[in-house]
Amino acid sequence: MEPDLSLLDEYLADRGLDGYLVNAASTDSTQRYVSGFDAPDPFVTLYTPERTSLLVSSLEYGRAKKESRADRVARLVEYDYRELAAEHGSAEATARAVAAFLDDEGVESVATPDRFPLGPADTLRERGVTVEPETEDVVTEIRATKTDEEVEHVRNAQDANEAAMRAAETLLADADVRDGTLVYEGDSLTAERVKEEIELTLLRHGCALDETIVACGADAADPHNRGSGPLRADEPVIVDIFPRSKETKYHADMTRTFLKGDASETVREWFELTDEARTAALDAVEPGATGADVHGAVCDVYEEAGHPTLRSDPTTETGFIHSTGHGVGLDVHERPRVSLDGGELKPGHVITIEPGLYDPEVGGVRIEDIVVVTEDGYENLTSYPVELVV
Amino acid sequence: MEPDLSLLDEYLADRGLDGYLVNAASTDSTQRYVSGFDAPDPFVTLYTPERTSLLVSSLEYGRAKKESRADRVARLVEYDYRELAAEHGSAEATARAVAAFLDDEGVESVATPDRFPLGPADTLRERGVTVEPETEDVVTEIRATKTDEEVEHVRNAQDANEAAMRAAETLLADADVRDGTLVYEGDSLTAERVKEEIELTLLRHGCALDETIVACGADAADPHNRGSGPLRADEPVIVDIFPRSKETKYHADMTRTFLKGDASETVREWFELTDEARTAALDAVEPGATGADVHGAVCDVYEEAGHPTLRSDPTTETGFIHSTGHGVGLDVHERPRVSLDGGELKPGHVITIEPGLYDPEVGGVRIEDIVVVTEDGYENLTSYPVELVV
Numbered sequence: 023m024e025p026d027l028s029l030l031d032e033y034l035a036d037r038g039l040d041g042y043l044v045n046a047a048s049t050d051s052t053q054r055y056v057s058g059f060d061a062p063d064p065f066v067t068l069y070t071p072e073r074t075s076l077l078v079s080s081l082e083y084g085r086a087k088k089e090s091r092a093d094r095v096a097r098l099v100e101y102d103y104r105e106l107a108a109e110h111g112s113a114e115a116t117a118r119a120v121a122a123f124l125d126d127e128g129v130e131s132v133a134t135p136d137r138f139p140l141g142p143a144d145t146l147r148e149r150g151v152t153v154e155p156e157t158e159d160v161v162t163e164i165r166a167t168k169t170d171e172e173v174e175h176v177r178n179a180q181d182a183n184e185a186a187m188r189a190a191e192t193l194l195a196d197a198d199v200r201d202g203t204l205v206y207e208g209d210s211l212t213a214e215r216v217k218e219e220i221e222l223t224l225l226r227h228g229c230a231l232d233e234t235i236v237a238c239g240a241d242a243a244d245p246h247n248r249g250s251g252p253l254r255a256d257e258p259v260i261v262d263i264f265p266r267s268k269e270t271k272y273h274a275d276m277t278r279t280f281l282k283g284d285a286s287e288t289v290r291e292w293f294e295l296t297d298e299a300r301t302a303a304l305d306a307v308e309p310g311a312t313g314a315d316v317h318g319a320v321c322d323v324y325e326e327a328g329h330p331t332l333r334s335d336p337t338t339e340t341g342f343i344h345s346t347g348h349g350v351g352l353d354v355h356e357r358p359r360v361s362l363d364g365g366e367l368k369p370g371h372v373i374t375i376e377p378g379l380y381d382p383e384v385g386g387v388r389i390e391d392i393v394v395v396t397e398d399g400y401e402n403l404t405s406y407p408v409e410l411v412v
Numbered sequence: 413m414e415p416d417l418s419l420l421d422e423y424l425a426d427r428g429l430d431g432y433l434v435n436a437a438s439t440d441s442t443q444r445y446v447s448g449f450d451a452p453d454p455f456v457t458l459y460t461p462e463r464t465s466l467l468v469s470s471l472e473y474g475r476a477k478k479e480s481r482a483d484r485v486a487r488l489v490e491y492d493y494r495e496l497a498a499e500h501g502s503a504e505a506t507a508r509a510v511a512a513f514l515d516d517e518g519v520e521s522v523a524t525p526d527r528f529p530l531g532p533a534d535t536l537r538e539r540g541v542t543v544e545p546e547t548e549d550v551v552t553e554i555r556a557t558k559t560d561e562e563v564e565h566v567r568n569a570q571d572a573n574e575a576a577m578r579a580a581e582t583l584l585a586d587a588d589v590r591d592g593t594l595v596y597e598g599d600s601l602t603a604e605r606v607k608e609e610i611e612l613t614l615l616r617h618g619c620a621l622d623e624t625i626v627a628c629g630a631d632a633a634d635p636h637n638r639g640s641g642p643l644r645a646d647e648p649v650i651v652d653i654f655p656r657s658k659e660t661k662y663h664a665d666m667t668r669t670f671l672k673g674d675a676s677e678t679v680r681e682w683f684e685l686t687d688e689a690r691t692a693a694l695d696a697v698e699p700g701a702t703g704a705d706v707h708g709a710v711c712d713v714y715e716e717a718g719h720p721t722l723r724s725d726p727t728t729e730t731g732f733i734h735s736t737g738h739g740v741g742l743d744v745h746e747r748p749r750v751s752l753d754g755g756e757l758k759p760g761h762v763i764t765i766e767p768g769l770y771d772p773e774v775g776g777v778r779i780e781d782i783v784v785v786t787e788d789g790y791e792n793l794t795s796y797p798v799e800l801v802v
Binding site: 231 | 452453472487502503530532533545549615616620621726753
């Protein structure tokens with residue numbers, strides 16, 4: 023895919039900078055997006071409105087020429103890397119090679135991602151290169167707006183996600199209850215066992231295994247607790263799956279909360295309220311609305327029902343203790359924000375809507391859909407049903 | 413595990429710096445090592461010889477208190493994050509909260525990893541904090557020397573690795589040959605199919621799925637080409653597996669080269685020569701020897717047989733075109749180097765030995781073991797046989 027970086031061109035022109043410099047492995051999605059190249063170790067991408075150039079190790083040279091979207095691929099050894107490494111060590115040698123590479127490209131000033139590495143930046147500055155970390159996250163903003171092709175990538179990852187969620191729900195539904203804990207085919211049904219089922223299913227659907235959350239009881243009251251151990255009956259089990267397509271590297275993200283056995287009055291109320299909050303948030307999603315508006319719709323529902331939120335009490339550890347959602351793409355958490363400081367939503371934004379309630383005394387309930395903002399509202403990429411009791 | 417950071421204490425004392433500051437997600441292994449905490453989004457760890465303090469989002473607060481090795485866990489909201497974010501955006505707000513956090517901790521000067529993020533570093537410097545990216549990679553050097561517990565983690569990952577390699581070899585051995593390509597149970601046996609078998613096996617052994625290389629023919633001539641498509645008979649197939657334990661996050665790494673059918677004279681020579689280079693390298697591994705010595709032993713074998721190496725020709729694209737090995741631990745590629753600029757090997761270093769020969773006309777051959785340097789030599793953690801023809 024050839025990304026549309028015209029906003030970056032404007033950014034560079036406004037600031038009188040020659041180019042945009044990335045120094046990272048392809049695990050950094052901005053690197054992957056700008057370079058069009060997938061490498062496990064850090065390499066350098068220089069983008070200018072005229073062309074894109076890569077500086078890579080000899081090891082990656084052949085593949086970079088074939089696979090990247092660069093107009094030019096240079097090698098570290100072309101800039102005396104070996105001699106410099108022998109004298110100054112590899113970090114300094116690489117930084118100096120980058121300086122020579124920029125000089126070669128006629129580039130004297132660059133914008134960089136906010137998280138560009140400090141050591142290499144200091145070395146470039148010592149050599150007179152202007153290095154400005156860009157504070158407007160222009161590339162992450164560009165990445166937030168997906169092309170139809172990118173939305174298709176997310177849709178495909180979500181298809182795998184729904185298959186994995188189905189596999190997890192089936193395990194819970196088919197489990198027996200013994201002494202208050204779930205038993206499957208004679209063995210205690212653990213969070214680990216359900217995660218394995220999820221991961222095997224994702225793998226068969228061409229997705230890589232990011233972390234998966236299968237959390238029960240107090241574990242589920244901590245939104246980032248991945249969960250472990252035997253699953254219990256009559257308690258909500260949060261299943262949060264966020265796979266990455268191995269082919270396209272795009273993510274999906276979905277959460278459902280299941281309960282085997284009898285739900286308490288409180289858990290039923292929480293579940294219904296959370297589904298109401300989800301619906302309220304979805305109703306608020308349209309171009310021109312802000313992520314803050316959508317987050318506010320969720321906080322309204324919870325606060326009116328008497329639950330604390332981070333809006334009503336920034337230090338609360340119970341109630342609605344995270345933001346409503348986030349962008350999803352090459353990163354599972356990316357722009358735009360769907361939170362107190364969330365900005366304007368635009369067509370092509372892919373976001374999650376994931377209200378939830380948490381209290382160690384009760385457990386946790388979360389329901390998460392993934393949607394794409396359209397010209398006149400949104401399309402929900404999630405088709406998985408919303409039902410508590412399995 | 414409580415890491416021994418006394419070398420870091422010395423480093424800080426030598427430079428008159430108050431502490432060591434990390435700003436990264438736990439995907440950054442130095443962050444994971446110093447904080448003892450596993451979080452998917454960036455957070456801040458401040459290490460001083462007196463204590464370790466974390467600065468995290470409210471979302472991670474509960475888990476950080478439970479799971480990290482920090483003496484203190486602070487939250488961004490304690491430093492007016494919300495108000496700052498509303499006015500300056502989240503990046504600047506976080507950076508300012510970190511400045512206030514350091515002030516709180518009585519810290520005015522910090523060393524950081526070389527790849528500490530530039531934007532936050534600039535903000536700290538603007539506020540009078542001394543920020544020095546540490547050029548000696550002291551923490552990565554500390555990480556290079558494994559405790560017995562860490563070696564055990566690598567050993568367990570290697571056990572999973574050998575099971576996966578066995579599964580891959582079995583697929584190749586059981587395949588039939590039709591029109592020069594491999595066929596398994598009626599279907600064309602592709603690199604993708606073999607990778608799936610490897611990944612399913614790793615998963616069942618508690619390992620996560622990093623990339624896997626199953627490369628045949630010209631694909632195999634490019635050391636980082638992951639390989640794709642139908643596998644062919646009479647051509648070497650490089651299988652390079654580097655799993656990460658999902659529990660401990662430590663890696664293993666092993667490569668074997670298999671051939672189904674009849675090996676050409678050249679491929680047989682390459683394989684025998686590469687095994688000879690492997691043996692020569694292993695013979696050179698002992699405390700006090702350098703990574704350069706071990707790499708030199710491999711280059712000697714190849715150059716004496718008339719093959720180019722990056723030592724004899726830094727720009728060659730055929731022959732031995734990578735270094736002999738690398739450290740393995742929380743990162744699959746970490747210190748020490750086993751290359752032209754490799755330094756002294758010490759007991760507890762876990763390294764790979766992976767000579768190989770490459771030429772698009774022939775394909776590629778690589779054999780890789782993983783070993784731990786001991787007081788009197790090395791222990792090979794690899795028990796998988798070295799045989800070409802399956």
